[in-house]
Amino acid sequence: MAASDTMTELAARAKIAEDRVAAAQTQARDQIQAQVAEARLNAQVTAEQLKAQTAKSAATVSEWWTNAQQTWSAHVGQIREDIDDKAADLDAKRMQRRADRAENDAVAAVQYAEAALEEAEYAVLDATLARMDADAAKTGG
Numbered sequence: 001m002a003a004s005d006t007m008t009e010l011a012a013r014a015k016i017a018e019d020r021v022a023a024a025q026t027q028a029r030d031q032i033q034a035q036v037a038e039a040r041l042n043a044q045v046t047a048e049q050l051k052a053q054t055a056k057s058a059a060t061v062s063e064w065w066t067n068a069q070q071t072w073s074a075h076v077g078q079i080r081e082d083i084d085d086k087a088a089d090l091d092a093k094r095m096q097r098r099a100d101r102a103e104n105d106a107v108a109a110v111q112y113a114e115a116a117l118e119e120a121e122y123a124v125l126d127a128t129l130a131r132m133d134a135d136a137a138k139t140g141g
Contacts, residue, residue: 003124010120040080047076079105 020039024032054069083102 003127007120007124010117014117043076047073 020035024035027035050069051073054066
């Protein structure tokens with residue numbers, strides 16, 4: 001799959017996520033709870049696919065991307081542990097602090113995703129340019 005195609009898929013996936021988050025503002029708690037479980041499972045599957053893809057292409061992907069994936073996996077694991085630990089907390093003040101932290105974590109995750117998207121755009125454009133240069137070198141142009 002061409003790098004530009006993956007950007008198109010990413011944009012479509014981002015729109016789906018945006019729509020689901022917007023819809024959650026008017027849904028009942030049990031509906032949101034089910035979506036949280038589904039999103040967690042989907043994120044876990046995607047993380048496992050990313051890990052497998054990174055391992056598969058380790059020889060052709062720069063070490064930086066391999067390290068970034070490993071760091072991201074560790075970060076996600078820690079966040080999930082924190083969420084699981086905090087879910088059992090029933091004290092109202094603690095629940096408020098948990099909600100505040102969860103919202104701050106969500107904002108940070110979106111900012112991280114935005115930075116990753118910017119990096120992905122740069123990488124796709126750079127790959128496109130590199131392919132053009134390689135093709136031109138083959139044809140002597």
